[in-house]
Amino acid sequence: MSKDFRTTASAGGASHRVPRVRLADDVAVVDEEWIRYSTLGDLAELQDEFYLRVLKDYDADSSLDEIADLVRTYGQLCLDDYVEWDGGWMGNWEQRSIATESRFRYKEKYKKDLLLPDSLVNLWEGRPHLDTFRFLRDGWIVASATGDLADYHRLFEGLPHAGSLEETVRDWVNGLNKALGVAHPRIEHPLAHEEGATLYGASCLQLYNHITEQAQYKICANEACGQIFVRQQGRSGGQQRKSEGVKYCSSKCARAQAQRELRRRRAEPASDEVILEAQREESRTMTMLALAGARESQGTLPLGGLLRSKRFELGIDDRAVRRKAGVAAPVLVAIEADDFRRYEGQSVHMVRWITALANLYGMDHKELVARYTADELLRLTR
Numbered sequence: 001m002s003k004d005f006r007t008t009a010s011a012g013g014a015s016h017r018v019p020r021v022r023l024a025d026d027v028a029v030v031d032e033e034w035i036r037y038s039t040l041g042d043l044a045e046l047q048d049e050f051y052l053r054v055l056k057d058y059d060a061d062s063s064l065d066e067i068a069d070l071v072r073t074y075g076q077l078c079l080d081d082y083v084e085w086d087g088g089w090m091g092n093w094e095q096r097s098i099a100t101e102s103r104f105r106y107k108e109k110y111k112k113d114l115l116l117p118d119s120l121v122n123l124w125e126g127r128p129h130l131d132t133f134r135f136l137r138d139g140w141i142v143a144s145a146t147g148d149l150a151d152y153h154r155l156f157e158g159l160p161h162a163g164s165l166e167e168t169v170r171d172w173v174n175g176l177n178k179a180l181g182v183a184h185p186r187i188e189h190p191l192a193h194e195e196g197a198t199l200y201g202a203s204c205l206q207l208y209n210h211i212t213e214q215a216q217y218k219i220c221a222n223e224a225c226g227q228i229f230v231r232q233q234g235r236s237g238g239q240q241r242k243s244e245g246v247k248y249c250s251s252k253c254a255r256a257q258a259q260r261e262l263r264r265r266r267a268e269p270a271s272d273e274v275i276l277e278a279q280r281e282e283s284r285t286m287t288m289l290a291l292a293g294a295r296e297s298q299g300t301l302p303l304g305g306l307l308r309s310k311r312f313e314l315g316i317d318d319r320a321v322r323r324k325a326g327v328a329a330p331v332l333v334a335i336e337a338d339d340f341r342r343y344e345g346q347s348v349h350m351v352r353w354i355t356a357l358a359n360l361y362g363m364d365h366k367e368l369v370a371r372y373t374a375d376e377l378l379r380l381t382r
Contacts, residue, residue, distance in 0.1 A: 004148065005143065005211070007208070007211060007212050015209040015212065015213060016205055016208070016209060018045075018046055018197070018202050018205050018206055018209070019194070019195075019196060019197035019201075019202060019205075020043035020044055020045055020046070020194065020196050020197065021043065021044055021045075021046050021074065021075035021076065021196060021197055021198065021199055021202050022040045022041075022043060022075050022076040022196040022197070022198065023040070023041045023042050023043070023044055023075045023076075024037035024040060024041065024071050024072065024075060024076050024119075025037055025038055025040070025041045026038040027068055027071050027072040028068075029064055029065065029068050030120075032064070033064065033122060033123045033124075034120050034121070034122055034123070035064065035067060035068045035071055035120065035121040035122075035123075035126065036119065036120045037071070037119050037120070038119065040076060040119070040196075043194060043196045044074075044075060046074070046199070046202045046203075046206070048231065048233070049206065049229060049230060049231065049233075050074075050199075050202070050203055050206060051133070051137055051203040051204075051206045051207055052137070052227075052228055052229060052230070053227065053229070053249075054070075054074070055130070055133060055134075055137070055199075055203055056137075056228070056328065058070060058130040058134070059127075059130055059131050059134045059319050059322070059323075060127045060128070060130065060131035060134075060319060061127075061319055061320075061323060062126070062127060062130055064123050064126075067121070067123070067126040067127075067130070070199070071121065071199075074199055075198070075199055076196075076198045076199065077121055077126055077129060077130075077198060077199050077200060078121065078125060078126070078129045078198050078199070078200045078201075079198055079201075082125070083181075084129075084178060084179045084181060084198065084200055084201050084204075085128065085129055085132060085175075085178060085179070085200070086171075086174045086175050086177075086178035086179075129200045131319075132175055133200060133203060133204065134319075134329075135171075135172065135175065136172060136175055136176050136179075136204065136207060137203075137207055138152065138318075138328070138329035138330055139152045139168075139172050140172075140207060140210075140211060141217050141228065141329075141330040142329070142330050142333045144211075144214075144215075144216075144217060145217070145330075145334075145342055148169075149165070149168055149169050149172060150165060151333045151337055151339075152168075152329070152333055153165045153168045154308075154333070154336070154337075155317075155318045155329060155332065155333060155336070156317060156318065158312045159312075159315070159317055176204055176207070176208065179200060179201050179204035179205075180201075180204060180205065180208055181201070210230060215230045216230065217229070217230060217330070218230070218246070218247070218249075219331075219343060219346055219349060220247070220248050220249035220250075220253050221247040221248055221253075221257065221345070221346065222248055222249070222253035222254070222256055222257045223257065223260065223348045223349070223352075224256065225248075225249060225253050226326075226349050226352075227249040227253075228328060228330065229249040231246075232246040232248060232249060232250060232251065232254075233249065233250040233251070234250070234251050302338045302375075303335075303338060303354075303368065303371050303372055303375060304335050304336045304337055304338035304339075305336070305338070306368075307335060307336060307354075307357055307358075307361070307363075307368075308336040310361045310363060311336075311357075311361065314361060316360070316361070318332055320360075321357070321360065324360050325353075325356035325357055325359070325360045326353075326356055327353045327356055327357060331343065331353055332357075335350075335353065335354070335357070340372075340375075340376065347376070350372065351369050351372065351373075354368050354369055354372055355368075355369060
């Protein structure tokens with residue numbers, strides 16, 4: 001972690017216990033812009049790494065029904081009047097003004113039916129909270145690997161609403177600090193009332209805990225997964241957690257990949273075919289090395305720079321990349337920076353990600369994958 005990022009807790013110090021989340025009852029969509037629930041019910045523990053494993057699928061493009069399902073399944077998303085939110089980032093203040101005006105109209109229309117001030121969420125409240133959290137989470141995952149937010153800022157520096165790097169850093173720090181009101185020291189007792197937390201506040205605290213412990217983010221090596229995680233979810237009812245020496249996000253993924261590799265070994269061709277294929281592979285390797293060396297000597301734009309230039313040309317932001325190509329922002333940052341060492345050993349995932357980006361941008365994916373493979377071979381020979 002960069003020395004510029006400092007927390008009030010000592011590095012590796014004790015983590016704050018994440019408060020339980022308030023569950024919502026009778027969740028329903030009203031007037032095509034509101035999520036309404038009658039009461040706040042029981043409190044429930046938030047699953048480990050919720051902010052990585054569940055909220056990764058939500059952002060400013062989430063529909064009202066998607067946000068309603070999130071509230072229905074996991075609990076209250078956010079508080080009324082943006083108590084936890086400091087989101088001037090990327091034009092979200094405009095969404096806040098829309099939501100504030102809509103809330104006033106709704107209260108006037110349904111004031112007799114409202115039991116709790118926090119018992120409804122507007123689409124323009126849910127989306128800014130989810131998008132701001134995406135900004136906080138993805139920004140930190142990148143910063144934990146590079147030491148600062150500069151590479152993350154480069155994702156959107158040429159897009160509308162994007163300010164300077166200084167503004168990005170300030171928005172990130174202020175956004176997380178505003179939400180961490182749930183982390184203040186407190187005394188709890190079974191006979192005392194426990195207020196509980198929102199999904200937004202509790203997720204920010206999960207992120208903060210990983211910052212203080214200097215957690216290392218990994219990508220699941222299961223070819224069909226690619227989940228970003230810190231600790232492997234194990235057996236024993238999912239209670240076992242390992243962070244050292246693991247390649248898979250869960251024991252389920254580890255078993256699935258082991259079975260996949262076993263099937264491949266059983267389907268291996270006869271020995272003569274193996275020798276012939278090895279000769280072909282050697283020939284392909286020599287050709288790709290020659291091409292990679294020629295591109296380097298000619299000063300050709302590197303693969304990541306080429307993809308980044310095309311993305312900006314098309315005006316595509318990282319949200320669209322995640323939704324349409326399935327490439328998370330931290331991975332996109334590494335690819336566009338040609339920092340493939342960051343995900344070394346993940347060549348299967350990298351080929352899949354580059355193929356998805358090429359298809360999204362209307363480029364020849366076979367050519368781009370061949371460039372990646374050749375550049376990696378050239379790097380390994382040095």
